[in-house]
Amino acid sequence: MTHTAPDMEISEELVRRFDKLGPRYTSYPTADRFHTAFVDETYGTYLDQRADRSANPPLSIYVHLPFCESLCYFCACNKIITKDHERVGEYLRYLDQEMALVCARIGKDRKAVQLHLGGGTPTFFNAEELGRLMAMLRKHFAFTEDAELGVEIDPRTVQPDTLSMLSGLGFNRNSFGVQDFDPEVQKAVNRIQPLEMVEQAVIESRRANFQSINADLIYGLPKQTLESFGRTLDNLIRVSPDRIALYNYAHLPSRFKAQRLIVSSDLPSAELRLQIFLMSMRRLLDAGYVYIGLDHFSKPDDELNKARLDRTLHRNFQGYTTRAECDLIGLGVSAISKVGNSYSQGVRTVSAYYQHIDAGRLPIEKGFELSQDDVLRRDIIMTLMCSAPVEFDAINRRYGIHFTDYFSPELERLKPYEEAGLITLDGEAIRVTPKGRLFVRASGMVFDKYLGQPTTSTYSKLI
Numbered sequence: 001m002t003h004t005a006p007d008m009e010i011s012e013e014l015v016r017r018f019d020k021l022g023p024r025y026t027s028y029p030t031a032d033r034f035h036t037a038f039v040d041e042t043y044g045t046y047l048d049q050r051a052d053r054s055a056n057p058p059l060s061i062y063v064h065l066p067f068c069e070s071l072c073y074f075c076a077c078n079k080i081i082t083k084d085h086e087r088v089g090e091y092l093r094y095l096d097q098e099m100a101l102v103c104a105r106i107g108k109d110r111k112a113v114q115l116h117l118g119g120g121t122p123t124f125f126n127a128e129e130l131g132r133l134m135a136m137l138r139k140h141f142a143f144t145e146d147a148e149l150g151v152e153i154d155p156r157t158v159q160p161d162t163l164s165m166l167s168g169l170g171f172n173r174n175s176f177g178v179q180d181f182d183p184e185v186q187k188a189v190n191r192i193q194p195l196e197m198v199e200q201a202v203i204e205s206r207r208a209n210f211q212s213i214n215a216d217l218i219y220g221l222p223k224q225t226l227e228s229f230g231r232t233l234d235n236l237i238r239v240s241p242d243r244i245a246l247y248n249y250a251h252l253p254s255r256f257k258a259q260r261l262i263v264s265s266d267l268p269s270a271e272l273r274l275q276i277f278l279m280s281m282r283r284l285l286d287a288g289y290v291y292i293g294l295d296h297f298s299k300p301d302d303e304l305n306k307a308r309l310d311r312t313l314h315r316n317f318q319g320y321t322t323r324a325e326c327d328l329i330g331l332g333v334s335a336i337s338k339v340g341n342s343y344s345q346g347v348r349t350v351s352a353y354y355q356h357i358d359a360g361r362l363p364i365e366k367g368f369e370l371s372q373d374d375v376l377r378r379d380i381i382m383t384l385m386c387s388a389p390v391e392f393d394a395i396n397r398r399y400g401i402h403f404t405d406y407f408s409p410e411l412e413r414l415k416p417y418e419e420a421g422l423i424t425l426d427g428e429a430i431r432v433t434p435k436g437r438l439f440v441r442a443s444g445m446v447f448d449k450y451l452g453q454p455t456t457s458t459y460s461k462l463i
């Protein structure tokens with residue numbers, strides 16, 4: 001069966017053939033390749049190299065706030081379930097010290113164009129605590145007038161003044177975890193949040209002048225049916241967020257303890273997941289949302305779509321972004337940074353985090369230094385992830401290679417994608433076709449030289 005929509009044609013046969021287990025490429029190399037030979041001082045050296053502010057890119061800052069009041073059974077995040085709000089004060093004090101350690105290396109008042117608070121549940125923090133956090137961030141970094149300040153919001157934590165308070169602190173983008181509106185599904189994953197709660201939060205976000213509102217959905221959750229998820233989509237379309245992320249639930253109970261609380265026999269079959277996915281694509285496209293890539297949709301006038309059309313879309317650890325070429329500074333437990341040609345990830349537990357900072361050390365657990373070949377492959381993979389053309393001449397000039405010689409085996413491996421109409425290859429560029437946009441992860445994997453090597457990670461499929 002084929003489902004058509006304004007600019008995409010999705011066939012079940014293509015999904016079955018090209019939807020492979022693979023990384024989501026929020027980085028290349030992917031985080032499962034990071035290793036512990038990369039230590040805090042390695043990260044420090046990369047920060048030092050950025051101390052000369054005349055030649056350096058602006059910053060994007062991510063802060064991981066790990067606390068949550070209750071456990072969602074599908075969760076794969078690094079979080080701490082607690083009702084003890086006293087823990088926030090201590091965590092904030094350490095965040096302040098971590099910012100000081102970073103700024104001692106890269107310099108104070110570095111220009112920042114983007115901030116994202118993720119978790120965990122950032123809104124576990126109350127107004128005064130979030131105010132303190134923003135004051136610290138502004139003390140250490142110089143946010144530009146037009147900086148994007150984003151925050152993940154759990155609708156269950158929204159009080160009447162939460163959205164206006166966040167707006168008052170400068171936040172102009174938010175993202176709500178919706179997942180599914182069906183009461184049976186919500187019960188099965190231990191996350192009860194009625195439709196009215198989300199609807200109200202979106203209305204208040206608009207009133208508080210948030211410029212972009214995102215909602216996350218997850219399909220493949222226990223008790224979902226085609227009809228029930230169709231109702232969830234219809235309701236969300238009526239609520240009308242600017243962006244929708246439609247994630248595929250990966251059930252990995254051996255890796256994520258919380259998922260052991262999900263009854264496996266309640267999970268939809270692979271065939272049903274495929275039907276849910278195809279129905280969701282069609283319904284979102286029919287409702288006027290455009291497909292940005294991987295799991296992301298937006299309204300046509302959203303800046304993500306504008307960036308997609310004028311080829312300034314980029315991908316980083318937060319997904320798709322319009323802010324190119326920033327250094328990413330991750331703060332807090334398990335946060336990932338990207339500085340120069342390096343990636344690094346923070347220690348996972350709060351106790352290890354506090355110990356490192358008490359010892360005056362950057363709280364890094366592992367990382368990766370990219371070779372020139374890694375940087376080149378990253379460039380190609382991220383271009384494909386954004387469905388933009390990979391132009392050989394431009395790559396040749398940028399990296400001093402001859403594309404068709406350097407990537408001769410990869411071009412050969414792309415042939416089945418060309419034959420299936422997912423890309424075009426004309427000796428000058430790789431171009432993703434409209435129907436190939438759904439499979440960019442698979443075409444990107446052709447350029448991933450680490451895929452054959454052992455990994456600690458369990459990859460997921462798109463569907």
Ligand code: SF4
Binds near residue numbers: 067071072076079
């Ligand atoms: S899904 Fe979000 S709110 Fe739920 S436990 Fe995980 S981090 Fe916390």
